[in-house]
Amino acid sequence: MWGTRGESATMVVMPKNSLQIKATPAAQLHFGKVIFPLRVFLGVTYIYAGLLKLTDPNYFSKTAPSGVLHQMQAASAHSPIAFIVNHAIEHSTLAGLGIALGELLAGLGLLVGIWSRIAGLGIFGLAASFFLTVSWGTTPYFFGPDSVFMAAALPFILGGDGGYLSVEAMIRQRVQRDAGVTPGATLSNKPLEDQIQRRTLIQSGAVAGGLGIAGLVVGAIGHKRNTGNITATPTPSATLTSSATPTSSGTAPSGTKVATVADVPVGSAFQFTEPTTGAPAYIMQPKAGTFLAYSAICTHEGCIVNFDKGNNIFACPCHGAQFDTASGAPTRGPAQTPLQKFTITASGTDLYLA
Numbered sequence: 001m002w003g004t005r006g007e008s009a010t011m012v013v014m015p016k017n018s019l020q021i022k023a024t025p026a027a028q029l030h031f032g033k034v035i036f037p038l039r040v041f042l043g044v045t046y047i048y049a050g051l052l053k054l055t056d057p058n059y060f061s062k063t064a065p066s067g068v069l070h071q072m073q074a075a076s077a078h079s080p081i082a083f084i085v086n087h088a089i090e091h092s093t094l095a096g097l098g099i100a101l102g103e104l105l106a107g108l109g110l111l112v113g114i115w116s117r118i119a120g121l122g123i124f125g126l127a128a129s130f131f132l133t134v135s136w137g138t139t140p141y142f143f144g145p146d147s148v149f150m151a152a153a154l155p156f157i158l159g160g161d162g163g164y165l166s167v168e169a170m171i172r173q174r175v176q177r178d179a180g181v182t183p184g185a186t187l188s189n190k191p192l193e194d195q196i197q198r199r200t201l202i203q204s205g206a207v208a209g210g211l212g213i214a215g216l217v218v219g220a221i222g223h224k225r226n227t228g229n230i231t232a233t234p235t236p237s238a239t240l241t242s243s244a245t246p247t248s249s250g251t252a253p254s255g256t257k258v259a260t261v262a263d264v265p266v267g268s269a270f271q272f273t274e275p276t277t278g279a280p281a282y283i284m285q286p287k288a289g290t291f292l293a294y295s296a297i298c299t300h301e302g303c304i305v306n307f308d309k310g311n312n313i314f315a316c317p318c319h320g321a322q323f324d325t326a327s328g329a330p331t332r333g334p335a336q337t338p339l340q341k342f343t344i345t346a347s348g349t350d351l352y353l354a
């Protein structure tokens with residue numbers, strides 16, 4: 001029985017086997033010690049990843065190949081959740097900010113031991129979203145890091161940090177002491193236990209909020225300092241032309257082979273990945289021997305356009321823009337500018353992107 005301040009005496013559950021009551025916290029602590037190296041690694045890695053994004057002057061750029069918009073566009077071409085990615089593309093800055101902040105907060109939470117289960121869940125969710133987009137084309141799957149991060153987050157989702165070197169555990173112990181309860185004791189007084197939990201939650205939340213704000217300030221300062229060093233990024237060239245006729249010279253033209261003639265039957269469109277940027281693009285053969293190539297990136301807000309064979313148009317699923325397949329010009333808004341064109345050269349049975 002433990003005395004409490006200002007309350008009637010509080011009963012402590014005393015198990016018949018006293019070893020049992022000591023074993024549970026000890027086992028938790030042991031668990032926390034065993035997974036501590038993994039916790040440090042994950043925490044530091046996610047803090048680093050979040051800060052890297054927040055301080056990268058190109059990350060929120062709409063044109064930089066390393067920007068989040070471009071990465072989403074490239075991932076959308078092969079992702080099984082392309083319909084979600086396409087909607088995220090519409091709000092790429094917000095999505096990028098969410099990813100960067102999510103990584104920063106999850107890393108901080110796990111490293112210092114605040115809401116470790118939620119931090120583990122956040123890391124699992126972030127890694128799963130990358131696994132289904134950026135890493136989806138990686139074979140075998142273990143060459144991509146995201147499945148490993150998903151697996152590494154599971155112990156923290158299931159067991160938390162075990163209370164080892166954990167700020168939340170320290171807060172709880174202090175709250176228990178303030179309530180006149182021996183830290184680690186199991187209480188049968190539910191109102192008191194609820195009160196301890198509530199106070200622990202509030203104080204942990206305050207610390208988590210403080211850490212988040214500190215991380216944001218560091219990211220904002222880094223971003224401001226780096227914006228002066230933005231690298232020039234390639235912009236679509238208005239002078240690119242797009243038609244090509246097969247040559248019979250037998251000499252391979254310069255450029256990158258992106259398809260074969262057989263991939264693009266007359267009247268169809270073949271999707272390929274533009275090698276310089278990794279973004280999706282289409283090759284068409286409107287009539288035998290004539291090839292056209294366009295970027296699949298909608299010029300409105302960057303969603304991936306689809307080829308509508310029945311109507312012979314490119315249609316954007318996001319806001320309904322349509323593009324003429326003969327010129328790439330928009331035939332329906334909100335897009336105002338044509339799809340980017342590429343030069344395709346046919347040589348023998350192969351198609352080359354200039």
Ligand code: FES
Nearest residue numbers: 298300301316319
């Ligand atoms: S992104 Fe808006 S219409 Fe394509």
